[in-house]
Amino acid sequence: MNKRKGFLAGLIMIFLLVAIAGCGSPAKSTAGKDSDQPGKVRTISDDLGREVQVPEQPQRVLALNSSMTETLFDLGVIPVGKVSEYVIPRPEAQDLPGISFENTPNIEMINKLAPDLIIAHAKNHASILNSLEASGAAVVCIDPSKAENQLVGRIDLIGKTLNRQAEAAAYAQKIEEKSAQLREKLKASPIKTALFIQGGSQNILAAQSFCFWGRLLTDLGIENIVPLKVSNSSRAGFVTFDMETIIQKDPDAILILQPGFRSGTGQGQGKGQGKGQGTGAGNGSANGAGEGKSQGPADTAAAKNISPEELLDMYQNDPMWKQLSAVKNDKLIIVPGNIAPGKINVLEALDVTAKLLAPETFK
Numbered sequence: 001m002n003k004r005k006g007f008l009a010g011l012i013m014i015f016l017l018v019a020i021a022g023c024g025s026p027a028k029s030t031a032g033k034d035s036d037q038p039g040k041v042r043t044i045s046d047d048l049g050r051e052v053q054v055p056e057q058p059q060r061v062l063a064l065n066s067s068m069t070e071t072l073f074d075l076g077v078i079p080v081g082k083v084s085e086y087v088i089p090r091p092e093a094q095d096l097p098g099i100s101f102e103n104t105p106n107i108e109m110i111n112k113l114a115p116d117l118i119i120a121h122a123k124n125h126a127s128i129l130n131s132l133e134a135s136g137a138a139v140v141c142i143d144p145s146k147a148e149n150q151l152v153g154r155i156d157l158i159g160k161t162l163n164r165q166a167e168a169a170a171y172a173q174k175i176e177e178k179s180a181q182l183r184e185k186l187k188a189s190p191i192k193t194a195l196f197i198q199g200g201s202q203n204i205l206a207a208q209s210f211c212f213w214g215r216l217l218t219d220l221g222i223e224n225i226v227p228l229k230v231s232n233s234s235r236a237g238f239v240t241f242d243m244e245t246i247i248q249k250d251p252d253a254i255l256i257l258q259p260g261f262r263s264g265t266g267q268g269q270g271k272g273q274g275k276g277q278g279t280g281a282g283n284g285s286a287n288g289a290g291e292g293k294s295q296g297p298a299d300t301a302a303a304k305n306i307s308p309e310e311l312l313d314m315y316q317n318d319p320m321w322k323q324l325s326a327v328k329n330d331k332l333i334i335v336p337g338n339i340a341p342g343k344i345n346v347l348e349a350l351d352v353t354a355k356l357l358a359p360e361t362f363k
Helices: 002-036 066-074 107-113 126-133 155-161 165-186 212-219 243-249 308-316 346-357
Strands: 041-045 051-055 061-063 117-121 138-142 193-198 205-207 238-240 253-257 332-335
Touching: 041 155, 051 138, 061 066, 066 117, 066 155, 107 126, 117 126, 117 155, 126 138, 138 155, 155 165, 165 212, 165 346, 193 212, 205 212, 212 346, 253 308, 253 346, 308 332, 332 346
Parallel strands: 061 117, 117 138, 193 253, 253 332
Antiparallel strands: 041 051, 193 205, 205 238
C-alpha cells in the first residue's frame, strides 16, 4: 500500500514538473526571439544634418511631398498615403488615403496610417518634426534644393534611406537614356536656345539651369540663356531676369508657365508653335526670387485666371516682345499646367517638352 502511494506521489510530482516546464518554455522562447532578433536598423544622415535610425527594410512608407511621393513609386515602393497635391494618374495611387496638403499634413491621419518611415521636406516640415516623430516613425528630412539634378531630385538619398540604391541608380540611368534619345531627335531642329519664364509675373522670372524646368532644357540639349549664377540668392529656382538680356540673347524659343502652374492639373496637351493649349491655371503662387525692374506684360494678380490664349496674346502683342525671334517664328509657347515636379512623370515631362519645342520633329 505504501509502495503504491509512493508510486502515485512520484507520478504526480513528475506530472507537475512537466506541466511547469511546458508552461514556462514558450515565454522563455518568445523573450529570446525578441532579444536575439530585434528589428534591424541603419543610420542615415539627412539634409538637416541629423543621424536617423531607419528600418533596414521599411514596410510602411509615407512621403509628405508630391515629388517625393512620385520618387517612391519610381523606386518600386507604394506609399501608405499621399498628399493632396499628388495628381499623377498612377493606378496604384488612386485609392491611397489622403493626408491633406504638403504644408499642412494631418498629423492625426498620419498616426492612423502608422508609417514606419516618413520622408519629410527639410524646410516645410521642420516645425512639425516633433509631431511627426511622435507617430513612432523614423523621419528623414530631404532638401530638394540640394539635388544636383532636380529632374530626379534627391533620389540618391531617398534610395539610400529605403535601402534601394540599385533601383535609384537604374532610374537615373533610365532618365539619361530617354534624354539621349530626345537629344538625338532634336539635333535636326532649329531650336538651340530657350528659357522658361513664369507667365503673368510683373517681373520677368526665369528658371535657372539646375532647377526642374531649366534642367529639362539642359537634358534635351537646348541651351538655357539664363547663366548658371545669375543671382547671389543661393539656390532659387527662378530669378529675376532682364528684358535687355533676352533681346540680346534672342532665344529660339520661350516657354511660358501659366500663372498658378504649381497647382495646375493639366494633362500635358500643349501643342507648341505659339499655340500651346495647356490646362490647369490654378490659384497657387509661384516661388520666384530676386527683385528687379524688368517688366513682363502682365500683372500676377490680374493674370491668375487668364486663359492660355489670353496669356499668349499678352506677350505676342507687347512691343518689346514683338522684336524677338521666338515671337516672330511662333515659338512663344504656353506650357501645359502639369509640367511641374510631382504633377508629371519625369520621362513624360522630357517627352512633352521636346514635342512643344519641335513638334515637327516627332511627326
